[in-house]
Amino acid sequence: MDRRKFILGSTSALTGSLWLPGIVGSAAAQDLPAGAVASGILDALPGKRPLIKRSFRPPNYETPVSYFREAFTPNDAFYVRWHTGVPDVALADWRLRIAGPGVKSEREFTYDSLRRKFKTVEVAAVNQCSGNRRGLFNPHVAGVQWGFGAMGNAVWSGVRLKDVLEDAGLNASALEVVGDGAEAPALSSPDFVKSLPMWKALDPDTLIAFEMNGEPLPGWNGAPARLVAPGWTATYWIKALAELSVTDKPFDGFWMKTAYRVPKGMFGASGFESQDTEQNSPITAIKVNSLVVDPAPGAVLERGKRVEVLGIAWDGGSGIRNVEVSLDGGRTWRDAKLQRDLGRYSWRQWRHAIKPEQAGAMTVMARAHARDGSTQSETLVHNPAGYHHNVVQKADYHVA
Amino acid sequence: MLHKGVVRSVILSAMLAASIATAAADETSLHLTEGPGLTQVQASCSMCHSLDYILMNSPFQDKAAWEKTVNKMVKVMGAPLTADDITVVVAYLDAHYGKGAPAAP
Numbered sequence: 001m002d003r004r005k006f007i008l009g010s011t012s013a014l015t016g017s018l019w020l021p022g023i024v025g026s027a028a029a030q031d032l033p034a035g036a037v038a039s040g041i042l043d044a045l046p047g048k049r050p051l052i053k054r055s056f057r058p059p060n061y062e063t064p065v066s067y068f069r070e071a072f073t074p075n076d077a078f079y080v081r082w083h084t085g086v087p088d089v090a091l092a093d094w095r096l097r098i099a100g101p102g103v104k105s106e107r108e109f110t111y112d113s114l115r116r117k118f119k120t121v122e123v124a125a126v127n128q129c130s131g132n133r134r135g136l137f138n139p140h141v142a143g144v145q146w147g148f149g150a151m152g153n154a155v156w157s158g159v160r161l162k163d164v165l166e167d168a169g170l171n172a173s174a175l176e177v178v179g180d181g182a183e184a185p186a187l188s189s190p191d192f193v194k195s196l197p198m199w200k201a202l203d204p205d206t207l208i209a210f211e212m213n214g215e216p217l218p219g220w221n222g223a224p225a226r227l228v229a230p231g232w233t234a235t236y237w238i239k240a241l242a243e244l245s246v247t248d249k250p251f252d253g254f255w256m257k258t259a260y261r262v263p264k265g266m267f268g269a270s271g272f273e274s275q276d277t278e279q280n281s282p283i284t285a286i287k288v289n290s291l292v293v294d295p296a297p298g299a300v301l302e303r304g305k306r307v308e309v310l311g312i313a314w315d316g317g318s319g320i321r322n323v324e325v326s327l328d329g330g331r332t333w334r335d336a337k338l339q340r341d342l343g344r345y346s347w348r349q350w351r352h353a354i355k356p357e358q359a360g361a362m363t364v365m366a367r368a369h370a371r372d373g374s375t376q377s378e379t380l381v382h383n384p385a386g387y388h389h390n391v392v393q394k395a396d397y398h399v400a
Numbered sequence: 401m402l403h404k405g406v407v408r409s410v411i412l413s414a415m416l417a418a419s420i421a422t423a424a425a426d427e428t429s430l431h432l433t434e435g436p437g438l439t440q441v442q443a444s445c446s447m448c449h450s451l452d453y454i455l456m457n458s459p460f461q462d463k464a465a466w467e468k469t470v471n472k473m474v475k476v477m478g479a480p481l482t483a484d485d486i487t488v489v490v491a492y493l494d495a496h497y498g499k500g501a502p503a504a505p
Contacts, residue, residue, distance in 0.1 A: 033457065039452045056426060
């Protein structure tokens with residue numbers, strides 16, 4: 001498909017309409033820790049629109065939900081998440097090394113040599129931070145107190161990781177592909193390094209991406225190149241990628257072995273057996289989820305007037321089967337109208353017309369079902385690191 | 401077309417947000433509550449990260465939770481704090497940003 005057409009043809013009808021980002025009306029505000037509400041100001045990083053600042057250094061900025069009205073999240077509104085600091089890598093100096101005991105011969109590519117040698121492909125995919133919605137955990141858990149916006153949807157373009165690995169040649173012993181970015185650790189903190197199981201690394205949709213939404217990756221989002229592991233949380237999407245090492249034993253760095261873990265069995269099989277332990281598993285695939293985007297929760301709706309609720313739904317790659325909406329606290333549900341399918345890793349927009357007849361409080365609940373049969377959680381599955389919050393949302397409005 | 405109610409709420413949000421945003425542009429705008437240990441906290445924590453990490457992670461951590469957080473910063477992240485420094489930092493965090501402490505902007 002022609003890339004431009006894909007991008008232009010899929011932006012929502014609301015693109016270009018007048019609106020401003022806001023944080024105050026967000027349903028998350030009352031559920032976040034009070035200190036996160038107070039310090040979560042709107043602030044613009046250079047080249048970015050005002051986003052909700054969670055921390056200045058390292059920069060952790062979340063996207064206001066109002067931007068999710070568009071099928072693809074604008075690059076300059078895409079959330080920002082770094083562990084220690086943002087590396088500044090000049091394209092001319094950038095090299096990608098392929099090494100490790102799992103490859104037959106080492107490789108080193110420049111930007112040009114990599115792009116010349118391998119076919120460019122694209123995939124539409126949600127990029128969601130593992131800790132998205134951590135701030136809504138009750139009881140709260142320590143960490144970056146994200147609301148709903150540590151995620152975005154984009155068309156990622158680059159070369160297949162599979163093609164690059166196969167060019168180097170894989171040994172039968174190859175077990176994991178370890179990705180390291182140019183992000184430097186602070187003091188003696190562990191370097192941010194993540195691994196993928198071979199099956200995920202060799203998935204034709206797993207990319208070394210240079211572009212998002214038809215433009216070079218912003219530095220804030222991992223220029224010159226980042227891994228794209230569709231369906232898996234963004235911790236694996238190594239930014240400012242510098243080296244890929246194919247190992248023959250489980251990688252045991254801090255960010256694999258200790259961090260980004262969920263209790264064993266709490267969320268099903270990880271699909272990453274070489275990293276499972278008796279106690280826990282790495283967080284891997286995104287859980288099915290949905291979000292009411294418009295009207296913004298907290299808005300005042302006009303009594304007797306028809307209004308169309310716009311939302312999004314996504315999962316770890318099976319695709320969205322249907323989204324149900326309830327206006328009576330979950331007693332009855334009706335199917336929302338799914339919008340165009342932009343690919344199984346993309347989120348799916350949905351619409352549902354409502355006509356509020358009663359003045360006063362009104363709640364819209366939305367619940368997504370994935371094609372793999374999974375659905376959103378009724379109650380929070382609490383876990384120490386605050387991952388996989390996919391509780392059915394209650395969007396509150398006032399009818400007047 | 402946007403719904404009227406949405407427009408109202410969006411304008412209100414934007415006004416409030418603008419009034420907040422003008423007050424801050426970088427981490428020098430962050431202020432922690434005055435109290436014993438503040439200087440140590442500023443020196444120790446801001447070596448690696450801005451102090452909004454403390455603000456956003458409050459007020460829900462009790463003393464044991466703050467102790468765990470600070471120990472992680474020292475043992476895992478390599479923050480060079482002595483045992484005495486840790487005691488001072490934890491006491492400050494518990495007193496001003498601990499569970500039940502008033503949320504200080």
